[in-house]
Amino acid sequence: MTDLPDIAAIHDAARRLAGLIVETPLLESPALNERFGGRVLFKPETLQRTGSFKFRGAYNKIASLSDAERARGVVAFSSGNHAQGVAASAALFGIRAVIAMPVDAPEAKVGNVRRMGAEVIPFDRFRDDRMTVVRRWLDEGMVLVPPFDDPAIIAGQGTVGLELMRQAKALGVTPDAVVMPCGGGGLAGGISIAVKDASASTEVWAAEPEHFDDTRRSLAEGRRVANDPGHDSICDAILTAEPGAITFEINRRTLAGSVAVSEKAVAAAMRDAMAGLKLVVEPGGVVGLAALASGAIATEGRCVVVVLSGGNVDFATYARLIAEAA
Amino acid sequence: MTDLPDIAAIHDAARRLAGLIVETPLLESPALNERFGGRVLFKPETLQRTGSFKFRGAYNKIASLSDAERARGVVAFSSGNHAQGVAASAALFGIRAVIAMPVDAPEAKVGNVRRMGAEVIPFDRFRDDRMTVVRRWLDEGMVLVPPFDDPAIIAGQGTVGLELMRQAKALGVTPDAVVMPCGGGGLAGGISIAVKDASASTEVWAAEPEHFDDTRRSLAEGRRVANDPGHDSICDAILTAEPGAITFEINRRTLAGSVAVSEKAVAAAMRDAMAGLKLVVEPGGVVGLAALASGAIATEGRCVVVVLSGGNVDFATYARLIAEAA
Numbered sequence: 294m295t296d297l298p299d300i301a302a303i304h305d306a307a308r309r310l311a312g313l314i315v316e317t318p319l320l321e322s323p324a325l326n327e328r329f330g331g332r333v334l335f336k337p338e339t340l341q342r343t344g345s346f347k348f349r350g351a352y353n354k355i356a357s358l359s360d361a362e363r364a365r366g367v368v369a370f371s372s373g374n375h376a377q378g379v380a381a382s383a384a385l386f387g388i389r390a391v392i393a394m395p396v397d398a399p400e401a402k403v404g405n406v407r408r409m410g411a412e413v414i415p416f417d418r419f420r421d422d423r424m425t426v427v428r429r430w431l432d433e434g435m436v437l438v439p440p441f442d443d444p445a446i447i448a449g450q451g452t453v454g455l456e457l458m459r460q461a462k463a464l465g466v467t468p469d470a471v472v473m474p475c476g477g478g479g480l481a482g483g484i485s486i487a488v489k490d491a492s493a494s495t496e497v498w499a500a501e502p503e504h505f506d507d508t509r510r511s512l513a514e515g516r517r518v519a520n521d522p523g524h525d526s527i528c529d530a531i532l533t534a535e536p537g538a539i540t541f542e543i544n545r546r547t548l549a550g551s552v553a554v555s556e557k558a559v560a561a562a563m564r565d566a567m568a569g570l571k572l573v574v575e576p577g578g579v580v581g582l583a584a585l586a587s588g589a590i591a592t593e594g595r596c597v598v599v600v601l602s603g604g605n606v607d608f609a610t611y612a613r614l615i616a617e618a619a
Numbered sequence: 620m621t622d623l624p625d626i627a628a629i630h631d632a633a634r635r636l637a638g639l640i641v642e643t644p645l646l647e648s649p650a651l652n653e654r655f656g657g658r659v660l661f662k663p664e665t666l667q668r669t670g671s672f673k674f675r676g677a678y679n680k681i682a683s684l685s686d687a688e689r690a691r692g693v694v695a696f697s698s699g700n701h702a703q704g705v706a707a708s709a710a711l712f713g714i715r716a717v718i719a720m721p722v723d724a725p726e727a728k729v730g731n732v733r734r735m736g737a738e739v740i741p742f743d744r745f746r747d748d749r750m751t752v753v754r755r756w757l758d759e760g761m762v763l764v765p766p767f768d769d770p771a772i773i774a775g776q777g778t779v780g781l782e783l784m785r786q787a788k789a790l791g792v793t794p795d796a797v798v799m800p801c802g803g804g805g806l807a808g809g810i811s812i813a814v815k816d817a818s819a820s821t822e823v824w825a826a827e828p829e830h831f832d833d834t835r836r837s838l839a840e841g842r843r844v845a846n847d848p849g850h851d852s853i854c855d856a857i858l859t860a861e862p863g864a865i866t867f868e869i870n871r872r873t874l875a876g877s878v879a880v881s882e883k884a885v886a887a888a889m890r891d892a893m894a895g896l897k898l899v900v901e902p903g904g905v906v907g908l909a910a911l912a913s914g915a916i917a918t919e920g921r922c923v924v925v926v927l928s929g930g931n932v933d934f935a936t937y938a939r940l941i942a943e944a945a
Contacts, residue, residue: 318644339897342649401894420684564934568727571665571930573897604897609892612938 297543300436300443300490303451303483306353310452313385314349315341319598321458322569329585329592332466336457337572338598343405345478345530345578345603346453347371347378353449354438355382362516366435370394370416370423372529372601373402375440380411393426399575400530401607417512441479442537451483458491466596468495472581473516473600475499475508475551476531478540480602485547499551500584501575502559503566507535508544509551517541527556527614530577530603552584559583560614566601567615576614578603623869624770626816629777632679636778638676639711640665643779645786651895655902655911655918658792662783662926663898669731671856671904671929672779672806673697673704679775680764681708689714692761696720696742696749698855699728701766706737717761719752725855725901727933728820737747767805768863777809782815783924792922794821798907799926801825801834801877802857804866806928811873825870825877826910828854828885828903833861834870835877843867853882853940856903856929878910885909885941892927893941902940903927 319334326332338346355367366389369379376392385389390411394403395418406413416426431437439446454471461468473489475481478499485497499508504524505544511517519535526532536544554562559576566574574582581599584590590597606614632872645660652658664672681693694717695705702718716737720729732739736901739824742752757763765772775937780797797814800887801807804825808815811823823832830850837843845861852858862870888909892900900908907925910916916923 315647315649318646320644320666321641322666323641337897340646340648344897567899567934567937571663571670571899573893573899608893608941611893612942615934616938 294480297539298448298451298486302444302448303455306349306448307452307455308348308586309353309356310449313342313352315531316456317341319464320450320570321459325569331592331594332596333585333592334461334596334598335570336453336598338453338600338602339572339574339578339604343377343381344605345374346450347374348381349452350449350479351375351378351438351447351458352382352385354443354445355386355569357445358436362436367391367438368427368430368435369438369440371428371440372532373398374530374605376406377402377409378603379438380406380409383411384409391427393423399605399607402605427495440612441477442539447479447483447540447543449483450480451487453480453600454484454487458488461598463596467492468598469595470496470498470590471598472498472500472584472590474531474577474580474602475501476577477537478508478544479535479537480600481548482540484544484600485543489547496549497547497548498584498590501551501553501562502526502531502580503555505532506551506553507533509553511536511541512545512548512551514547528577528580530561530575531580539595552587552589554580554583558587560617562586564615570602573604573606573611574601575603575606622770623865624774624812626812628770628774629781629813632675632774633781635679635682635779636675636775639668639678642782643667645783645790647894648895657918657920658922659911659918660787660794660922660924661896662924664779664869664926664928665898665904665930667902669703669707670931671700671704673700673774674707675778676772676805677701677704677764678711679706680769680771681712682761683771688762692716692913693764694753694756694761695764695766696753697766698858699724700856700931702732702737703728703735703931706732706735707763709737710735717753717756719749725933725936726930728931750758767803768865770865773805773809773866773869776806776808777813779806779926780810784814787924792859793818794924795921796822796824796912796916797924797926798824798826798916799929800857800903800906801827802903803859804834804870805861805863806926808866808869810926811869813818815873822875823873824875824910824916826906827877827879828852828857828906829881831858832877832879833859833887835879837862837867838871838874838877841871854885854903854906856901857906878913878915880906880909880913884913886943888912890941898927899930899932899933899937900927900928
């Protein structure tokens, strides 16, 4: 087992990322505060470079490589947000990036990856083995940048947690709970290390789509369990087969729990984010707010931070989801 | 002529508003910075209480009244954003508010005003005289809260300018230009007083919809001229007949100019705000970005602050505009 990343690794990542990332603010809405009967602070990583938190981990990973490794270029597979994070990081370092993306990935994501100069290799998310798809480039010596199960990736995502705790402190509050979307668990793992370091009593919650609640079920069983195959979801950013080995080893110790939310609740949360915060959040990025709306996480008289992890959604998809979910 | 509001009045307003308003952050997008070849900072008043900057002026005006005046309640007419600002302020003071709103005002705006406890009086924006519509309540002694041509309103809106100059300074920059939407000119007037006080060389630009560019034409003629009747626009928040007497007296001295933008450019700017910033901005709120995209305001190598003044747009209208404008 690789050593788990610690708070020092997250501070190192923050130093590497300084000046390159957007320090996304904490936002709040008087109307939403009233509705939840508490203080709800939103951390909009939608405003991050490339439109999601993924740049943080990808850049930190690539920055951690030796010069020789980095010069050979990088390989990744991703539905889109990690892909954009890797492509943007590779462009900043001036190195080659080859990225395998599902054929059904949102156009906005594929287009952005190509514009940043990466080579996109399409694959079938249901039929193809993604490691086989990228094998050729790995054999050439290019370095894999994994989407979540890697200490440098987790440490990079953890900088979201460092920032939000510091920003909450500047507002004079200690969050009672922090909730964020969870796919493979890299964001949850990184944030939970930073949050627990700053305040051991703050609850850290994950939120997942129905049928993709592998972390929720793994926490219940005390071991990693996979999702049943054959399901699909609008939350393309956070559809993973099972928790990562490293991420679960962290999250089993730190998470208060995980909340599974329906697609209907996700679409409603997208409308809530639009009406209450005027923020465009992609389906997979808004599940934390959907979890709050479900009532599974107490808000009355409490301060809760909700991480909105990404906003990369096609115009047509967004238009359909906000118009439908009435 | 009423005395023009000055920087001291804006500082007074800021003290009254402290703790009640959201101090909206300055946001930026690496992708948009690259596109404009400079640094573009966005001030999203979309995140303000009631979803637009209008709360600032309305609250400052009502707070400036004597206790006896205020107790009689307030009256306003507005397409929606000023209405919400007045309704929210009246609710905070626990006083009655009667608000005349056009029958074609966006549903989101009318609904919000009603939910905040104000009485809504519908009127026809093309046929009815708005002062006649509200005459009855004024005769009962209720106080009119004008939408823009009032020193306390202008001073309240000016707090946007105070904040953005302070926030830019904290980032280590002095803006070369500031651009904001302009209807009656209250936001432009207030902001320009604050901006010029902090930096006399910073250009202040207004942006207006085509056919409603009364401030642009008034600046050109050196006197207040009205818009031709018979036109309509998607920019419901900033459709005024002509500049205010007080606001124009300020703006003729402070503005570098005003840029008129087409509806097509407005819809494209809404998409740019969604794709680049993940912000939902209403048509009338995004004209400053549309003006920048038109090339009329230099951005190359410069720092420009764009005020996004509101985000109160119906789901259906927003869905249509982002899906259409390709």
